[in-house]
Amino acid sequence: MNSKNNLRSIRLEISAGVLQSVFDECDRYDHHETGGRLVGHYELKNDTLVVQANGLLPAGPKAKRSQTSFFQDGEFQTRMFRQLEEQDPTIEHLGNWHTHHVNGYPTLSGGDIATYQRIVNHEFHNLNFFYALLVTRKLKGRTGLDRYVVRHFLLFRDDENVYEVEPRDVHITKGYVASLSSVALTEEEATSETAQHNEPKGSIAVRALDQAILKVLYPSLKPRLSKRTGTFFWKGNVVLIDGSVAAVKAIEVESEDELVYYPVVSNVSNEITKLCESPYKSAVEAVRALEVSMNKELYTSATQNRFWNIWKR
Ligand SMILES: [Zn+2]
Known part of the structure; x- marks a missing residue:
């Protein structure tokens, strides 16, 4: 131009x-x-x-x-x-x-x-x-x-x-x-609200690592603790390739002495629903897997409908 x-x-x-x-x-x-x-x-x-x-x-x-x-x-x-x-x-x-x-x-x-x-x-x-x-x-x-x-x-x-x-x-x-x-988060909001009681073994280390990485890659994800069930989870938004935002969670589950994380998102395809049934070793991996699959679906549907290559530099 x-x-x-x-x-x-x-x-x-x-x-x-x-x-x-x-x-x-x-x-x-x-x-x-x-x-x-x-x-x-x-x-x-x-x-x-x-x-x-x-x-x-x-x-x-x-x-x-x-x-x-x-x-x-x-x-x-x-x-x-x-x-x-x-x-x-x-x-x-x-x-x-x-x-x-x-x-x-x-x-x-x-x-x-x-x-x-x-x-x-x-x-x-x-x-x-x-x-x-x-x-x-x-x-x-x-x-x-x-x-x-x-x-x-x-x-x-x-x-x-x-x-x-x-x-x-x-x-x-x-x-x-x-x-x-x-x-958008302020530094204060981004600091840990991680619950400090009833910690399963190893949880502090995994959560700390998740916190450090999520803060950079998915800053809206914040740690939460369900008062009713005592379940620990991360909750926030993931920005997809078309600019849309998906509300996601990564729920922590103690499984045979180790912690695993299940991704959660609503209103998605069967394929992504299936992905949400697999455990991941960290919340970061769970959220990343969700993000990649959702983007893949967005990309596939976009390429079916639009000319994508015209404006490539
Ligand atoms: Zn001005």
Whole structure:
């Protein structure tokens, strides 16, 4: 893709799930700026740049927020992005979103624009454009996708202008896509809530290792203890290759003096149901096995329905 000059128009397709996650995050950070990265795909259709924002990378545990500034946890996001990319090589970092409704500034600040221009002109930036979503206002008394006002901007390589996408060129799509934002954790939340009583032999070591790895790969998974049955399990979300989120668990079972973990997920195929009947030696392995199988199914169904190879770099 070349610069804006070669384009006739822009069409922005943003998934309702992405907007919903953005707004949920805005609800959580009512007084401080927040944001995240937007990921997805793009294509050129007859001189129209079609930007499809269908996933989010949360700000990350080390993000810094104030009323007038917001810094993301880049390391965390890069790790998450690599993970997505491994499974969907066509996924792109399209841009960022952040909020101004908390400070009332209705448009991108000079600092925002300078940052985005630096990114889009960087030799290692994959795309020749950068998409910026800005939340500018909270509408009292409104619900759902009407509760915030957003503006969409595009910046292009070698072009000093900032282009606002006209509302008529913004299309909210229904495709089930998801919020990686539910994966966002603060450091405090990520620390162990692991129960310290009635431990089967060896459980501390396995759980500690699980905790260390899950914290990096699946940060939304948290340790839980069923009060009723005393069962220990991990519960959280796994982000799949299409950006959707699956709620999963890994349930710990003591089996002949050793601990095993069974993956659990609902509404899945027979094949995955079968996989959930096999024990794994750690929660990480259980969740990973689930993730791989679910992605395989998503990929298979997508390749049956869509042209996948067109936009390979
Ligand atoms: Zn800003």
